[in-house]
Amino acid sequence: MYILGRDSLVGADENENQRRKRPRLSTTDELLKNAETYAGGFDKGDLPLPPARKVAVLACMDARLNPQKILGLEEGDGHVIRNAGGVVTDDEIRSLAISQRLLGTEEIILIHHTDCGMLTFSDEEFGAQLEADTGNRPEWTARSFTDLEGDVRDSIRRIAESPFIPRTDRVRGFVYEVETGTLLEVS
Numbered sequence: 001m002y003i004l005g006r007d008s009l010v011g012a013d014e015n016e017n018q019r020r021k022r023p024r025l026s027t028t029d030e031l032l033k034n035a036e037t038y039a040g041g042f043d044k045g046d047l048p049l050p051p052a053r054k055v056a057v058l059a060c061m062d063a064r065l066n067p068q069k070i071l072g073l074e075e076g077d078g079h080v081i082r083n084a085g086g087v088v089t090d091d092e093i094r095s096l097a098i099s100q101r102l103l104g105t106e107e108i109i110l111i112h113h114t115d116c117g118m119l120t121f122s123d124e125e126f127g128a129q130l131e132a133d134t135g136n137r138p139e140w141t142a143r144s145f146t147d148l149e150g151d152v153r154d155s156i157r158r159i160a161e162s163p164f165i166p167r168t169d170r171v172r173g174f175v176y177e178v179e180t181g182t183l184l185e186v187s
């Protein structure tokens with residue numbers, strides 16, 4: 001996750017003007033061409049709904065972190081849940097409860113990573129910025145953190161303490177090094 005500096009934020013009106021001037025082919029349009037190519041070579045239409053490897057991965061949404069590639073997960077193998085930081089909030093508990101109770105997963109892999117954007121600001125700062133810009137402060141907090149490994153341990157604890165997740169004996173946490181491509185276990 002990359003945090004934009006305050007200077008690079010543009011107002012809504014300016015954004016709209018830029019959008020009108022820009023040639024029509026957006027990144028989304030470009031990516032849709034990739035999707036057509038993918039569909040053209042697709043041969044996995046008969047995969048079952050429950051993940052074959054019985055695993056759920058919770059990872060930061062950082063663009064440099066590719067959980068499927070790192071772990072060698074193919075279509076149908078596992079659930080991959082992502083958010084800013086790879087943190088465990090009520091919504092991740094919701095997804096993990098569905099993953100385990102309804103779709104049979106038994107193991108959980110948590111992945112944080114070096115150089116995470118969540119290390120670069122505080123919840124208070126971000127909340128104050130939102131309030132200054134919009135007049136509203138959200139009910140949620142950003143869930144930023146200052147200690148990577150500490151937050152991985154905290155995430156494991158939150159899952160273990162949740163009454164809604166039945167299998168908590170195989171929950172392991174990792175820090176992925178974006179500089180080396182290495183996944184390091186947090187003990």
Ligand SMILES: [Zn+2]
Binds near residue numbers: 060062084113115116
């Ligand atoms: Zn991150």
